[in-house]
Amino acid sequence: MNVPAIEFLNVSKSFRQKQVLDSVRFTVPQGAICGLLGSNGSGKSTSMKILLDLVRPSEGRALVLGMDANNPAESLAVRRRVACVTEDKSFYPYMTVQQVLDYARKFFNGWNTERLSVLLKRFELDRSCLAKNLSKGNRAKLALTLALCRSPEVLILDEPTEGLDPLAREDFLQELVQASLDGVSILICTHQLAEVEKIIGSIVLLEKGKVLLHAEVETLKEKSRFYHLTFRDQPPAQIAGLPANARISRAGRSMVVSSVGERWDWRKSFADLGVEEKPMTLQEIYGEVLKINREKRGGDGNLE
């Protein structure tokens, strides 16, 4: 049976009195690239940490390749098959790059030496440099090199391109696509939406610890639109028949209706108006979902 690469089963987490994750539930199938998105403090990093057993959930279970990520016995097996780039991207300050690589290599049977050489050359990393003297970008490169050389089945990446130069970012994205083609499942948490839009297959959008949206990117983009309406007089105060996840913004005689995940049949109400439809980028979808949710706050706010 093909078990999902990652499964969150109603995972909740509280730190003291603060609820950081609230019944989070989503699945990443094997071989997929999924983007975990959300504003600062939405619970992305905590979710990643739960998968790596750095943080234990208060309720629910997180499974990686069918194994409980927070069961002490199973989490070891998970960490043998999973590679990660955590938000810190810091390495032992007393080791050189070569020593860090040598140290990590011994924990993994499937260490790919050829790939290591290629990546070190591509990222221009100096093996003799002390890890503490690496720049932020070079630390990110070393973290990515370590993650990709392990020959993992699942990659968990928390802001992996933070600090990278544009060329290195491009190289990294190519590596991710190649890894995905090789069957590696990837969960990537990033704010660089324009960058990853080309490669991710689905997104999970978190806001205040809850899943706001979990959808395939292509379907979402297909069904999400901006509708620009220009009226001869004042726009109407209310519009009937709008989709549930729609938002209106007005400027003088113009009105923009943004609808996420569902097309709006504007012809029913405004057949006589010239309505301009514009597709949304992932960045725009993200922004609109958050705005719609904030407007709706008071209800459950779940757009799933």
Add this chain to the structure above:
Amino acid sequence: METWNKFWLESRTRLFWISAVYFLMAVGVAWMILKVPFIREPHMWEAQQRDLGGVQSDLFGFWFGFIQPFLVIPLALTLAPNHWTTETANRTVHFSLCLPVSRRSETVARLLWFHLWLAFLVFYTSSLLFGCEVLMNYPRSFFSHLVQCSLNTLAFGVITSLWFAFSSFLWDQSKATAGTSLLVFLLAVPLLYKKESFPGLYAVYELLVGRQWFLKGEFPWRSVFLNLALIWGFCEIGIRRIEQKDF
């Protein structure tokens, strides 16, 4: 072995310096054994048997009972039996914990590594003093020296394990050091009283270092077991706490 290699790379410089400090202290006391004529009873067993004074009545007592305990807390601070506090400060804790090594096994490796260094420092500096005694023809037995070193190492192990347990809760080296030092000091207070009087009855350190062996010539099994039980207990408390901690 990889983890031990990491520990070595991490603390070799500090180990060098702390070993040097221990060595210099031992050289100072050795010089006193060789040169200073005021030593009343150069070997403790006889001194204790004749009840000529407390543990600090001779230089060995001074060394084992006073100088070495003062070096244990700085040693714990320098080599950190709870290396997760250092890794958290260095922000390398996520990298370490994402490797396929259990928290328990890495913590146990660190504790073992730390206590082996502790034993090494106690033994090699004390051996220097033993050498001086042999040189001066003082009638001190090698077995007595060996047992005293072992018991002191175990007793220091209790203190550092306590420090480890404190640090696993407080997660701050200075707070853990303050807490341990306070407790160590409070437990030392009964030593100031006569052993028959109320506080003197609770002189834990005398039990830990096996004073009755020196007094009666018995092997201090009770002390050995008590030390081992305390070390295991404190370490287990700390390890469990680390296993449950969110990083």
